[in-house]
Amino acid sequence: MNEIPTHIDFRTNVQHVPPHIPASIRKATTKFLGTRQAVVDVLGDERWQALRQAAHDIRLHTLQHLDHYLTRLEEQVHAAGGVVHWARDAAEANQIVLDLAHEHQVKRAVKVKSMATEEIGLNHALQADGISVMETDLAEFIIQLAGVGPSHIIVPAIHLTKEDIAQLFTRKLGVDAPPDPLKLCEIARTRLREAFLSADLGISGANFLVAETGTLVIVTNEGNGRMCTTMPPLHIAVVGIDKVVPDLESLSVLLKLLPRSATGQKMSAYTSFITGPRRSEGEGGPKEFHLVLLDNGRTRILQDDVTRETLLCIRCGVCLNVCPVYNNVGGHAYGFAYSGPIGAMLSTQLLGMRAAADLPFASSLCGACAEYCPVKIPVPEILLRLRRRAMEGDALERAVAPAAITSGARLGTLAFSHPWLYEFGTQMLKYVQAPLLKNGWLPNLPPPANRWTLARPFPAFGADFRAWFRNRTPQGRAREQQRKFGIGVIAAGIVALAAFLLARRKKDER
Amino acid sequence: MSVRAQLFITCLGENFFSDTLKGMVRVLERLGVQCEMPEGQTCCGQPFFNSGFQNGALAPARQFIRVFGKTDGYIVAPSGSCVDFVRHHYLQLFPTGTPEHARAKEIVARTFEFSEFLVNVLKVEDVGAVFPHKVTYHASCHLLRGLGLREEPKQLLRAVKGLELVPLNEEETCCGFGGVFSVVYPEVSQAMMQTKVNNIQASGAEYVVAGDPGCLMNIAGGLHKMHSPIRALHLISVLAAQ
Numbered sequence: 079m080n081e082i083p084t085h086i087d088f089r090t091n092v093q094h095v096p097p098h099i100p101a102s103i104r105k106a107t108t109k110f111l112g113t114r115q116a117v118v119d120v121l122g123d124e125r126w127q128a129l130r131q132a133a134h135d136i137r138l139h140t141l142q143h144l145d146h147y148l149t150r151l152e153e154q155v156h157a158a159g160g161v162v163h164w165a166r167d168a169a170e171a172n173q174i175v176l177d178l179a180h181e182h183q184v185k186r187a188v189k190v191k192s193m194a195t196e197e198i199g200l201n202h203a204l205q206a207d208g209i210s211v212m213e214t215d216l217a218e219f220i221i222q223l224a225g226v227g228p229s230h231i232i233v234p235a236i237h238l239t240k241e242d243i244a245q246l247f248t249r250k251l252g253v254d255a256p257p258d259p260l261k262l263c264e265i266a267r268t269r270l271r272e273a274f275l276s277a278d279l280g281i282s283g284a285n286f287l288v289a290e291t292g293t294l295v296i297v298t299n300e301g302n303g304r305m306c307t308t309m310p311p312l313h314i315a316v317v318g319i320d321k322v323v324p325d326l327e328s329l330s331v332l333l334k335l336l337p338r339s340a341t342g343q344k345m346s347a348y349t350s351f352i353t354g355p356r357r358s359e360g361e362g363g364p365k366e367f368h369l370v371l372l373d374n375g376r377t378r379i380l381q382d383d384v385t386r387e388t389l390l391c392i393r394c395g396v397c398l399n400v401c402p403v404y405n406n407v408g409g410h411a412y413g414f415a416y417s418g419p420i421g422a423m424l425s426t427q428l429l430g431m432r433a434a435a436d437l438p439f440a441s442s443l444c445g446a447c448a449e450y451c452p453v454k455i456p457v458p459e460i461l462l463r464l465r466r467r468a469m470e471g472d473a474l475e476r477a478v479a480p481a482a483i484t485s486g487a488r489l490g491t492l493a494f495s496h497p498w499l500y501e502f503g504t505q506m507l508k509y510v511q512a513p514l515l516k517n518g519w520l521p522n523l524p525p526p527a528n529r530w531t532l533a534r535p536f537p538a539f540g541a542d543f544r545a546w547f548r549n550r551t552p553q554g555r556a557r558e559q560q561r562k563f564g565i566g567v568i569a570a571g572i573v574a575l576a577a578f579l580l581a582r583r584k585k586d587e588r
Numbered sequence: 589m590s591v592r593a594q595l596f597i598t599c600l601g602e603n604f605f606s607d608t609l610k611g612m613v614r615v616l617e618r619l620g621v622q623c624e625m626p627e628g629q630t631c632c633g634q635p636f637f638n639s640g641f642q643n644g645a646l647a648p649a650r651q652f653i654r655v656f657g658k659t660d661g662y663i664v665a666p667s668g669s670c671v672d673f674v675r676h677h678y679l680q681l682f683p684t685g686t687p688e689h690a691r692a693k694e695i696v697a698r699t700f701e702f703s704e705f706l707v708n709v710l711k712v713e714d715v716g717a718v719f720p721h722k723v724t725y726h727a728s729c730h731l732l733r734g735l736g737l738r739e740e741p742k743q744l745l746r747a748v749k750g751l752e753l754v755p756l757n758e759e760e761t762c763c764g765f766g767g768v769f770s771v772v773y774p775e776v777s778q779a780m781m782q783t784k785v786n787n788i789q790a791s792g793a794e795y796v797v798a799g800d801p802g803c804l805m806n807i808a809g810g811l812h813k814m815h816s817p818i819r820a821l822h823l824i825s826v827l828a829a830q
Contacts (some may be wrong), residue, residue: 093623100779110672150596289652400763406779440644440765440773442780443638450749462638477639487641494599494636495647497628529771533778534809541602543609547595547625557627 082168082199083429085412099237103229106236113342114396121338133335134454135330137390141380147322148287148371154292157260160367165316166398167374168198174370175200175281179209182312182366183280188270190296190303191215193231193373193393194285194316196415200281211281212273213457214302219266221251224368229409231416232395235409272301280306280364284317285392286332287369290325290484294352294369299343303350313355313364313427320374320389322532323324332392335452339394375428382474384463388423395420397447403440405450412437419447419457423464431468431478432522438464498564504541505565513540591621592661592712596699598670599631600801603665611828612666612702615715619706621731622786632700633681634673639768642681649681650688656699657691662709663699668731668800670765671701676734676736682781699730702824703799707740719829720750724793726784727760728800740824741799748826756796757787763798765806777806787812788818799823 118126140147152162155416166172201211213222217235223246228234239255245409247255267280286295294315296303323329356363380386398404398418409417414425426434438461447457471477493499514520530536549553598608602704613623633648675696682688683755706712731737745753764780788796798804808820
């Protein structure tokens with residue numbers, strides 16, 4: 079995904095999801111959830127819950143003292159021989175990378191999978207400047223060939239089957255690619271090997287930044303991360319400021335949770351710790367190491383005491399795997415690099431309501447994500463706060479609700495806060511619905527309620543419990559008589575008023 | 589002194605689940621609970637709150653605490669979602685230190701979902717119901733995750749004479765209702781509902797039971813549309829059967 083979207087229309091995107099998507103996504107997410115459960119069960123629920131709480135506390139503490147830990151991180155990266163750059167937004171981050179690339183006459187860059195660089199559209203910026211960029215994570219390599227963004231934050235090509243990938247390789251690489259995962263890997267591996275050897279720049283993100291030691295931590299399974307960060311003479315890491323952790327002890331807690339939640343692994347195949355560039359000519363590794371610390375709206379997210387917990391996220395992707403919405407629509411429907419529940423929270427805040435007000439509503443608030451989240455992000459609470467921001471506005475943004483919706487809500491609150499009006503309404507609806515009733519159901523309602531009947535019929539209105547309950551006692555019966563009389567008077571009044579208005583209109587017409 | 593229950597009938601309950609509400613009174617009275625129906629109740633305000641109109645939710649919520657603040661005894665509702673909302677959002681709606689906050693706090697402490705009230709407050713599992721049918725259970729999200737009631741509804745079902753409880757694949761996956769979600773994104777809601785209905789049909793049950801009117805409207809509508817012989821019932825309706 080190289081363009082930063084200015085408006086996301088979730089419903090339209092959903093309507094264009096290819097029909098095979100839910101099945102292929104579900105196959106993969108079910109597998110991940112199964113392996114995850116197995117490794118969580120080994121630890122036992124009590125231990126797991128304690129780890130989650132510890133991780134939540136560590137992450138929240140870090141966010142509350144972000145200035146301190148970032149300063150410490152900068153000092154330590156500097157002490158290890160690296161250079162730290164601060165980027166306010168996507169444009170600044172891209173420019174920093176471009177300037178460094180120019181300075182080092184970079185022609186070819188290789189990349190480790192990174193959500194931050196997807197977020198800022200770095201590939202697009204580099205390519206527009208004539209620098210070739212190659213994604214080296216297998217799935218990123220595939221979607222780069224396909225020319226689309228990631229459809230899952232840890233499994234970017236989750237929407238493609240092995241047959242799709244074989245076709246793509248045949249078409250784009252001009253080779254005879256069979257739909258065999260091993261053969262497909264070999265084809266990619268040959269290309270990647272050439273790229274690693276000839277690249278003059280390696281670009282990565284990071285899973286964590288350790289403030290105490292100035293260490294960049296990258297969790298991967300393919301080994302491409304090590305190739306990208308050690309083979310080329312220049313290594314640039316673009317990392318969100320939210321990725322900092324205080325020290326190695328806190329890191330060890332998070333590393334217990336990340337691979338288990340993400341892929342159901344106790345540990346990923348590679349966990350790389352990178353502290354600065356090489357220290358002498360004899361050592362391996364890049365000559366220069368640059369760390370670009372990306373804000374891009376993160377400090378703004380910190381300003382809201384509920385939604386700031388979005389930044390606790392360690393990008394494990396389990397919220398996507400367990401989300402029934404994500405499983406039915408896939409990642410591309412969310413219109414930006416981040417998808418699923420984390421996308422609904424993060425994209426909305428990074429892009430703003432004008433672009434992404436659809437996303438906080440793309441959830442049934444079932445809460446499965448919050449139950450699985452390894453750092454205990456209260457996802458439904460955050461989505462509710464963002465819905466409020468969209469509809470009523472708050473200290474950070476103005477409301478973007480259409481006037482018709484705001485008026486509708488006002489009318490609703492009026493009826494729901496005046497019991498007589500409410501009770502009158504419940505009784506009237508029983509009569510008003512008559513022409514639309516079919517076998518005790520309302521199969522077709524007029525707009526906007528047709529949004530419900532598109533999917534299934536609406537049940538018939540049938541409020542009679544209050545009358546039933548009141549009629550059980552003499553006092554209640556008297557009250558019920560009064561109420562019936564009241565409703566009769568109001569209804570007669572409405573009919574009389576309608577008749578009067580109609581008659582007057584007829585007279586005016588004449 | 590007998591236990592008193594103030595019936596919080598909820599807006600969906602009142603409009604679409606009249607028989608369930610009558611069943612609630614029968615079951616509670618059978619257990620010796622004295623039922624009262626506070627006049628003037630409308631809706632807890634959740635539909636507004638969840639649609640983003642959180643200031644808008646204040647007026648119905650105020651009405652709720654005005655009505656129920658005058659009562660005493662337990663407040664019991666046939667809906668996990670409404671109780672979850674009252675329990676977990678009312679204190680946040682009314683600023684700390686205001687009289688409304690204090691009243692809300694007092695109300696929250698005595699508001700219970702029906703199965704929670706029976707199993708955890710009254711300590712009853714067998715309510716003397718008879719329902720000789722094959723039944724499967726759908727765990728409503730707010731009942732399950734919001735209130736943490738994983739076993740209580742099933743404990744009640746297992747105690748029903750003649751009832752055979754059969755497992756439901758993906759029992760804890762959302763049915764796609766989600767309140768405003770179902771009308772904002774009907775296509776996604778429908779896909780989720782379809783998965784749920786397919787699982788229900790595969791369970792071999794004659795009835796699917798849940799504890800939340802919202803889910804039941806959605807699931808029952810889905811079953812009706814597919815001309816399925818399986819019926820969706822509120823847990824209370826099963827417990828009221830004799």
